[in-house]
Amino acid sequence: MASGLYSHPGIPLEAHSNRVLSLARQMLDASAPVGWADSTRRALLELAIALHDFGKSTDFFQTALQGERRKDMYSRHAYLSALFFLHRALAWLEQKIRDPDDLWETVLFAYLAVKRHHTNLRSVREEIRAPDETDMEVLEEQIRHIQPEKVNAFLAALNLPDDLRAVLTFDPDAFLTWLREESPSLFRGWRRRWRQEKKGWEDASNFFAFLTGFSTLLDADKLEAGAKAHLPERVVILPNTVAQYKHQAFGVAPPEGLNALRERAYREVVNHPALGPERHLYTLTLPTGMGKTLTGMAAALKLRQLVHEKTGRMPRIIYALPFLSIIDQNAATLEKVLTSSLGQVDSRALIKHHHLADLQYRERDGDLLREWDYAASRLLTEGWHSEIVVTTFVQLFNTLLAWRNAAARRVNRLAGSILLLDEVQALPAVYWPLTRRLLTQVAENLGAYVILMTATQPYLLEEAQELVPEPERYFRALDRLDVFVDLAPTTLEDFVDRFKPKLDKSYLFMTNTIAAAQRLHSLIESLLGSEEEVVFLSTGVTPKERLERITALREGRYRFAVSTQLIEAGVDVDFDVIYRDMAP
Template sequence: MRLPTVLAKSRPRENLTSHLAATLAGAMDLCRRVGRIAPTESVTGDRFWPAVCLAALCHDAGKTVDGFQAMLRGRIRSWGERHEVVSLGFLPGLITDEKLLLWVAAGVATHHRSLDGDRRSLMAMYGGADETEWRQRLEPLPAEVADELSAWLSATAAQANLPIVVSPESRHDVLAEALRVFDLLIDKWEFRVERDEGLTAVLLQGAVTLSDHLSSAHGVLHMRQPLDEDFRSLLVRTFAAKGRIIRPHQDAAGAVDGHLILRAPTGSGKTEAGLLWAATQVSAVATKTGGVPRVFLTLPYLASINAMAERLGRLLGDDTLIGVAHSRAASYHLSKAICPDDDDGQAEAATKAVSRAHATRLFRETVRVGTPYQILRGVLAGPAHSSILIDSANSVFILDELHAYDPRRLGYILAAARLWERLGGRIAVLSATLPDALANLFTDTLDQPVHTVEADTTGARLRHRLGLRNRHLTDPASITEMKERLARGESVLVIANNVADAQHLFAELSPQVEHRFLLHSRFRRMDRAKIERLINDHFGVDGSRQAGLLVATQVVEVSLDVDFDCLFTSAAPLEALIQRFGRVNRIGARPAADVLVHTPRYAPRRRGGEDYADGVYPQLPVQTGASVLSRHDGEAIDEAHATAWLDEVYGTAWGLAWREDVLKHRQTFDEAFLRFAHPYAGRSDLTERFDELFDGTEAILVQDRDAYIKALDQGGDDKAAGQLLGERYLLPLPYWSTPLTTWEKRLGVRIVEADYDKTLGLGEIRGPAAHVYQAGEVL
């Protein structure tokens, strides 16, 4: 027998049949976890999961060709052909149902590359090839090995109770059959298909790709959802230990069966209400689909995501159940590790952090905390992103604090929410600041009823006293007032709209304060992680209130469990201001605390156009919100009125234009990303558009170049660990800022020449296009 010597991989060396068996096992686990998916059943009947499992079993069968084996054994550098097309030839010996055959073939052929649409596609490589060319490029395929593998595939599929026929004794021509099936695939997917068929196609691709990745990484999917029917009892016990009870709005949220809108003030236990709702939905979805629903909790800012992940880990008693799903997840895990000064200790910590981040990328955990945009990447489909889509099927989504004032991103998220619903999902929007205009958009977007729960704030202590200041936050008189509060020994929060103002204020205020912190988005990863930990330790709700200063930008608005005596802030959209207010007198244990709102500067951005508040927020919603607040200057304000105030803002002509803008972007995203009319076509153009919208870029400082190289080497043979240690030096920049950097090909990183301080963050840039940098435009 030659089959046991056939390899699937060379590093580490792995036998082909072992890899195929592990991939089948991964597919069967995925089937058990995801369960029945309604759109796929309408298209394939009961064929979807059998097709996934058969494709997983056969996906790498084509690696039996001599050319691929020679490459794995180092006899040639590159084979230059694709094993997937050879794998197709093994399918007709197993499958006689032509519809099932085509679905299995689609999963096999597209688990690495698109079928059509770009120069790397299978169609570009093999389209129009006749049998002579086909054989010249793909032969030889040893007949003995092909026969042994065919028999093994048949026996393994039969043992797994998959719908196959027993292979006949007569030998079939694998390469001839591969060409025939490949031509059938091209004919099948050449033209546009209906929405559900296209969606089924990318879900199939995602399931096969994920199963392959699980097998290659020797990963195992978690099959337990900690947010289940026992979660309420856990929460009751946790609350009792702190002298608290479950509040009526939390109970009401937990009683909802279906989509939810929850309005509740910051500090009222909104997160726990959302988790109680999620636990109810998990039970309902599991009963309906037979799967183990995943729970996604999304937040808009990195700092709030990291804080929420730690908070959930403490609540559930095991942070290994929580996946952190954002672009810097490995850096987050490294920042939590105790990282000694010695190089070996740092390398070991980095290896563990990489392993944990890889587990999340393999969708191992059943609870994920991240940004909405990480889940949205699934719409890019293709081998790289379709796994995200299959993982989101039959899942539960908690969208915490959607930002209504960004109509494009909001429109895209709403379009995605409609897709998640089609995939069997349940969705909740939690907010202290949800205008009816946004609630109505959410309700109109979804087909199933949306239930609304509002916290009863009757008799609640008024937490904040509003004060308006007709001067800028950086005005000398404003700074004097801040210094007076600091001199009294108060904990003072100052929130600027842009980085430049935050840095200026910190420089003015910090000399007289012992405990002082600055937080914004332009720090190196390792510096920001340290600052966030120190802020939570000093100002956290669970600790004793301490004097000190935090100057920050918008990054503190959501989900940080911090508590201050007073707030000085620049005016912003009303919902952002209410979020900022929520960082002061957080649990209402004290008399109303001062929240002081300052007039921003209104001016066009560098390229002209409409005026923006401090270079960040459009003028009209900021001014309208300020006008609403002006009626309450000097008063202790009731947060129960926040919705009415927001409705006034969104009821203006600006609000009507905002609604039309959101609807336009919802439709644009649906048409560009969610139709899947050509599901196996390359989507590189869409990927670039997506990254421009949601992703920034990163660079290292010129002065960190040597340290970055040393960090890369520190990982030794573990290149990923070395890369992670190097990533500590990365500095986030907006996507448009790439002209400010130079690309160093050897290191694979952008380099920026700029002033930098680990306390202050990014300073003046002196790069090749420094004249385009304007700090006020950077969030």
């Protein structure tokens, strides 16, 4: 029997709740998060997900949904939903296990997930409190304005196991009595245990356990409401995709020279005997110009296949970089790589995600290309629903330390994933202790794999396996620079007065600040006159224009460029002579 209740205009509440539950189950099956692995914990999370919109059953919400009244505190639903979940979860646990207190953290985390599924997270200590008098005034009104026959029809229609459905009955008097008489002692006990037990926690297992459950609810709920409950199909990317691209693009590597060195490094990394599912932390250290992007991705794809063979799960690859200027460059390279294998690349295989990214999500079905509307595309892109996600350090670490609703959605994508961090030395040193802790904990608690790539490897993960045997060999082989240090203070004006360009050389000038770069650019332009164009690069240039200028430099169309430090972190350009402002 239909309940006659709605979650969104024209969508029955039970239909929405069951579709969210179905999506969540698919996500949980795919990621198998440690904190929700056993059957009782998994059942509690599924119950919380099924009841996340219980509070929409009030007459206040239903009339607001029809536009007949303004939304106010009485039409809010998350807190009421969380409390009803708690009420029924405890009743189920009393029948299921001898001492429900054994699972108090699991129940608390599921309760918080429902309570905050439309808002950002707050301190757990703030959240562990019983409803006060003001809360109870609202809750009593809400409960008195729920029609029992309708809400019980909704509860009976939920796709839950029989033992859970058996406790899903709504009795307004029993619920109110529990809120007034039993919930205060429950929350007091939780508060006391939280203060005592969190002091003994030596790892982030509870942190990631909560976030994976919370993330699963958020992602499933938003996809059901905004993307027609669509969960994109996985795409097969062969482990030899990079090798196939290299053969098509470059042919057979010569026996000598730079390309021979690149090929040797590539083979050493991809065939390293330690690369496999048993080890989770790696470093890849090669000098600039040795093809770390392709080598690192090849290692990630091989690791992905090895993990799949052992566990049956196919890890996603999260490729994080520090600056937008190299994200576009590396994403374009990866698209070429994937095209060589897949033929046509859509968003299921590769997406870019940062605050200025194109959020159009495209899926190919044979010869047809489906483009989702902006709202659905944003949900699918921001949820990292792709095999390879190219993103920024900001987005990755916001996800690892998620407290905002939007970032928390992605945490379930990290379970078992391969995190490829390029140019990791760009992370400010002040954050290294936190970064070290986060990466080791995400590996330990979510089963993620971490590969740190750079030419100047910071001392971040001392227990990591280096994938390049004797990196020093490559640095010695590529010792092709002459470095001259001039420590005498000088002004930009005096520097330009002494600068005498040669016709057969190209020049790059790097400064520490945008203001200095702008001033130097103006002085160099005045020196050269109309004979030469001087390219200017900084984060103040729009990303589209910046990419066009970098592309022009890579194609050798300009001999002179002035840039801030952004060009140092992996932007692939060549110059004969580089002048560098003394680093701060």
